[in-house]
Amino acid sequence: MLHKRHPQLNSHGELKHLLSIEGLPRDILTHILDTAANFVSVNDREVKKVPLLRGKSVFNLFFENSTRTRTTFEIAAKRLSADVFNLDIARSSTAKGETLLDTIDNLSAMAADIFVVRHSESGAPYLIAQHVAPHVHVVNAGDGRHAHPTQGLLDMYTIRHYKKDFSNLTVAIVGDVLHSRVARSDIHALTTLGAAEVRVVGPRTLVPENLAQMGVRVCHTLEEGIKDADVVITLRLQNERMSGALLPSSQEYFKSFGLTPEKLRLAKPDAIVMHPGPINRGVEIDSAVVDGPQSVILPQVTFGIAVRMAVMSIVAGNDA
Numbered sequence: 001m002l003h004k005r006h007p008q009l010n011s012h013g014e015l016k017h018l019l020s021i022e023g024l025p026r027d028i029l030t031h032i033l034d035t036a037a038n039f040v041s042v043n044d045r046e047v048k049k050v051p052l053l054r055g056k057s058v059f060n061l062f063f064e065n066s067t068r069t070r071t072t073f074e075i076a077a078k079r080l081s082a083d084v085f086n087l088d089i090a091r092s093s094t095a096k097g098e099t100l101l102d103t104i105d106n107l108s109a110m111a112a113d114i115f116v117v118r119h120s121e122s123g124a125p126y127l128i129a130q131h132v133a134p135h136v137h138v139v140n141a142g143d144g145r146h147a148h149p150t151q152g153l154l155d156m157y158t159i160r161h162y163k164k165d166f167s168n169l170t171v172a173i174v175g176d177v178l179h180s181r182v183a184r185s186d187i188h189a190l191t192t193l194g195a196a197e198v199r200v201v202g203p204r205t206l207v208p209e210n211l212a213q214m215g216v217r218v219c220h221t222l223e224e225g226i227k228d229a230d231v232v233i234t235l236r237l238q239n240e241r242m243s244g245a246l247l248p249s250s251q252e253y254f255k256s257f258g259l260t261p262e263k264l265r266l267a268k269p270d271a272i273v274m275h276p277g278p279i280n281r282g283v284e285i286d287s288a289v290v291d292g293p294q295s296v297i298l299p300q301v302t303f304g305i306a307v308r309m310a311v312m313s314i315v316a317g318n319d320a
Helices: 024-042 068-078 100-108 124-131 147-161 181-192 221-224 251-258 297-316
Strands: 058-062 085-086 116-118 139-144 169-176 197-201 217-219 231-234 272-274
Touching: 024 147, 024 197, 058 068, 058 100, 068 085, 068 116, 068 139, 068 147, 068 297, 085 251, 100 116, 100 124, 116 124, 116 297, 124 139, 139 297, 147 181, 147 231, 147 297, 169 181, 169 221, 181 197, 181 221, 197 221, 217 221, 251 272, 272 297
Parallel strands: 058 085, 058 116, 116 139, 169 197, 169 231, 197 217, 231 272
Antiparallel strands: none
């Protein structure tokens, strides 16, 4: 019954798939972050490999374009000594009409151990996780507007690295929250890890209506949203997911919600600035902030490798 209620956990309550941060207990999130801390030092070694996934096969299935996430998953798997296979989905059998689950069955027959899946349809990784054999693990690399759990975890790792303790933190998530799976994962992670206050900041057209029940404070001006914040997470404007005129123009958006050095002064003097990438400079954030002393955007990418190593090594060790 536990597996039915918690599709991410095995019968012992251990992480078997990573599909969403929602519903995961704090101790599992903390275990991932602690494990990632042990992997960060691998980046500094001359030989950047550990043998934890030697003999295992990791298949990267990216049905949506990605550079940063796909590359860091590939680096993470190779540093764990796994065999890595990147499928060119545009030229694969799914482009010829094969169903998603038929594709999974065929790849499983090639002895896949871990599927890393990015898909435009919310829930696709769940469907795959319900379908695969008990020894196969699924990691969600972003599904529709739903979730991006490893981005959420690397964001939490970055915050913990610079701020140590969540319990006193005010975190502002700024921008296109409506279309952002990163924002959803960050909100679930921050509330689970006990952040003092989580604020969502954006124009009314880009902020979902149900956020209050998730325990966050909604702000419709940047000034209110980032005042005295410890962490400011800016989000990319996802024009490819928008239908209709949700914004007057990118210039108007930048005027009201773009993070500039002047506006950043409203946050705490030691506030850190984050962004999941790719960045639209001059739209959601000024270049002077991206390249400035409070930006931790590039360390986020570095930490992302360690977090993805942690996730794959943990799920691979937990079978049915």
